Amino acid sequence: MRVLAARIASHTGKDVVVKGWVHRIRELGGISFIILRDRSGEVQLVLEGSADLTLESVISVKGRVEANEKAPGGAEIHVGEIEVLARAEPDLPIPINQDPSQLSLDALLDHRMLSLRIPKIRTIFTLQAGLVQYFADYLRSQGFSEIKTSKLIATGTEGGTGLFEVNYFDRKVYLAQSPQFYKQAMVASGMERVFEIGMAYRAEKHDTPRHLNEYVSLDVEMAFIETEHDLMDLEEGILAYMFEKVKSEHEEVLRLWDATVPDPERVKDIPRISYDEGKKIASERAGRKIFEINPEAERLLCEWAHEKAGIEAVFVYGFPRRARPFYTYPEGRSSTRSFDLLFRGLEITTGGRRIHEYSMLKETLPLFGLTEEGLGGYVEIFKYGCPPHGGFAIGLERLTQKILGLQNVREASLFPRDRRRVSP
């Protein structure tokens, strides 16, 4: 029976089988020391003479576990027999057993199949898997149901720009920018509280450290809210739970990346400021007039929140109507019941209350150059009774990036897609 590297010490004095990758080889005084890597960690193998192995080869090893204080985990394996399950070619294009900070982003992404083997890189994605799980677990505890909706849509939801076109048999369809219509349909179906974890697509030509053309959207939609503050309350609950779990279950990942998460107790203190207050505070801190909540303002507002409330996050509500999609619930002539959450200098959430009254929707469509017919079945949701509702979406890669302090959001995507990159 195979034993995982992390559990070797509990088998001291016994014969075991370990399997994994050759991570490091060192010869000293006629003895070879091999570090074997598996999904649980690393273990040292000791054998007499030279090891005819290449780095990254996959091996199965029989041997006896001996205590050794100096070996990782306090034990090592004295090798009886090695079987090579897959020999690696010796010309590794990037080093797997070194600190990845020496590698350029292009090197990491061009050789993505290999860079994901670097243990520190891989931890980004074990943490990310946790975030997905905690998001779902928390929402289920609050009565939300998970949905899976089509990513192929006949019309855009966010205003018709930035859509990738798909050749679908003899017609054109588009990749969904968000599950917006479908979340709303499910709220109105009587499910009331839904979430979706799925891909979203933006055909934007941005080439920045904060944009991806395909990303994982953690989407939520909820019926019978009173105001958009109910949504912010819900997001606080999600984040406090996520931070709690990251602290308790991913301590080693945080240590490797020299990262921390905010104190879960502080999440309820995240300031909530209006768009106009946000511009004012950002302008004061910049020492000049700032006219919109742009990336600079996002950074300044998070610094301000950190000083004021002890947490590097701030909700900004009341975005202008011209900056929001047609389905956003209006407030007065030019404002909306919408919000962003900024975290460590970056917008990680956009959300808000949605229009639920059919009459209001009919008045709104022409303002955005839209028609009922052009929106397909969407209008049926509202024509036949839709409760007051709203929702938001958290960008999974951005949240991961900001928790670990990664420079570029591409580092937080397993196989990122941008304007130039579609492989591997």
Place this chain on the structure above:
Amino acid sequence: MRVLAARIASHTGKDVVVKGWVHRIRELGGISFIILRDRSGEVQLVLEGSADLTLESVISVKGRVEANEKAPGGAEIHVGEIEVLARAEPDLPIPINQDPSQLSLDALLDHRMLSLRIPKIRTIFTLQAGLVQYFADYLRSQGFSEIKTSKLIATGTEGGTGLFEVNYFDRKVYLAQSPQFYKQAMVASGMERVFEIGMAYRAEKHDTPRHLNEYVSLDVEMAFIETEHDLMDLEEGILAYMFEKVKSEHEEVLRLWDATVPDPERVKDIPRISYDEGKKIASERAGRKIFEINPEAERLLCEWAHEKAGIEAVFVYGFPRRARPFYTYPEGRSSTRSFDLLFRGLEITTGGRRIHEYSMLKETLPLFGLTEEGLGGYVEIFKYGCPPHGGFAIGLERLTQKILGLQNVREASLFPRDRRRVSP
């Protein structure tokens, strides 16, 4: 504070607020009886005189809970005040409060935004949400990590046919038919055990009750297997857990659909037969020669398994090489280490061991008209040490369909996509 319909009885004698949809209205002797529907169930409202309400309007109601043995849940609400939150137009295109078996599939799908309100239809998707959760929970308990991989790929994985083309800036890419390459990359990354819940796309012109052009694929991949039977063992574990949870948590859904799940204890008895045995058994039962495991054979083999082993499921292994993608581990000249799982007459899983040796992969590619260069970064996975591994994928909609006994797989997709249908 709002009280959910299902919890009304515990508030007998008290004033409460309920919110939801007007499901049914009946007037009798100057009294109106209204059935209000919310996410938890239904409750009867009683008021004097006529109710000026349309079906499906969303209302908020204040009133006193009174015991009434004849009302659903043993209590009803004597209405004090009704606020209409959203008035529904009176011309509902399909009835929401009647048995949906009277509606054609086209009616259900053309008015999908409304048919999802029919309580019995909605239960399909509460069950489906459960299946997604149980799949993930079980795999996490076995050391698997969840991954999210790109659905935009530069080359096909399953042989290059049946791909939807995407106009991606100034080039063409394709919608992924499966996360195959990426699952394998993550196994080889050292994560060893991964799963993904995501969309898969097949540009096939099928128009059958068993095909969708976009479906949710429950994907698994696992390192260090000895044979493909390790994968079947894992799938048995997943299914036994799912069936157990469906039995205990979705009793009401099963009752509504007059459906059952197999006894979880019987899952380990699912017969495993070779492709040739499968043809032989199917031919015997058909009374004529059957030349491949086609839909007819799938039905016959499940009947056979039911009689033989008390469970309507069978693993068929050893599919011919010509019927499997290039990455399938070969067995002899013309067979493979692959398998299908047939359940209640339908293939719900395809899986198998994969080629992990670089030398074998190099020999295989030309047999399928492929080159190393044409596969982009894929080959790096194997060139630099990949463990023996394999995996499989369960079609979520097919599994849902077969659990509930739905006639058409489209019924088990929230917003199904087929050759003709791309909206709503």
